[in-house]
Amino acid sequence: xxxxxxxxxxxxxxxxxxxxxxxxxxxxxxxxxxxxxxxxxxxxxxxxxxxxxxxxxxxxxxxxxxxxxxxxxxxxxxxxxxxxxxxxxxxxxxxxxxxxxxxxxxxxxxxxxxxxxxxxxxxxxxxxxxxxxxxxxxxxxxxxxxxxxxxxxxxxxxxxxxxxxxxxxxxxxxxxxxxxxxxxxxxxxxxxxxxxxxxxxxxxxxxxxxxxxxxxxxxxxx
Numbered sequence: 001x002x003x004x005x006x007x008x009x010x011x012x013x014x015x016x017x018x019x020x021x022x023x024x025x026x027x028x029x030x031x032x033x034x035x036x037x038x039x040x041x042x043x044x045x046x047x048x049x050x051x052x053x054x055x056x057x058x059x060x061x062x063x064x065x066x067x068x069x070x071x072x073x074x075x076x077x078x079x080x081x082x083x084x085x086x087x088x089x090x091x092x093x094x095x096x097x098x099x100x101x102x103x104x105x106x107x108x109x110x111x112x113x114x115x116x117x118x119x120x121x122x123x124x125x126x127x128x129x130x131x132x133x134x135x136x137x138x139x140x141x142x143x144x145x146x147x148x149x150x151x152x153x154x155x156x157x158x159x160x161x162x163x164x165x166x167x168x169x170x171x172x173x174x175x176x177x178x179x180x181x182x183x184x185x186x187x188x189x190x191x192x193x194x195x196x197x198x199x200x201x202x203x204x205x206x207x208x209x210x211x212x213x214x215x216x217x218x219x220x221x222x
Contacts, residue, residue: 041138048133050081050098062123062139063114087203090168093213098135101127106218111142113171115183118149120171127218150183151194158197164190166201169209173201180206 042062173186
């Protein structure tokens with residue numbers, strides 16, 4: 001994990017909670033009826049060294065983890081979770097949250113977007129402590145909205161040598177320093193026409209999401 005100097009620089013920004021009301025067009029945001037049954041519930045567990053102990057296909061679908069989707073899930077067991085997480089900054093933020101859950105011994109809840117090309121989705125990710133410093137991650141879908149398919153979010157679409165900063169938590173794209181827009185709006189702002197290839201998406205965290213995550217702590221147990 002990087003030193004505290006990096007975290008200190010992030011604290012200069014005003015936090016904005018990662019909540020559905022901060023996203024575009026959410027007429028009826030939280031919908032408990034969309035929570036999956038136990039046998040369909042997306043789950044992933046890791047050990048004290050952040051190696052994958054178990055993962056199901058529902059987790060891969062929920063988190064749009066294409067690097068896991070491309071292989072047999074059994075082959076992921078005992079591999080570091082970080083083999084499947086893109087972006088050093090994204091990894092650092094998850095490491096901070098993992099350590100807080102382990103240190104306090106209580107869960108935390110992280111709302112985040114996990115869009116597909118034709119669907120906007122908000123998920124609650126629960127981080128639960130397990131014995132011997134293991135962790136269980138459980139995902140609950142709380143909101144979805146259909147939209148016309150976006151080639152920019154299609155991992156199979158050909159990519160060129162350019163890249164765009166893409167927030168792993170709110171799924172917005174940075175159009176200029178400090179300014180992030182929904183993918184549809186960013187495509188218009190940046191004049192991205194669907195052609196033979198498109199820029200790749202570089203996963204990171206926008207300033208608002210960084211601050212919200214850094215201010216997220218589990219409730220201390222008695």
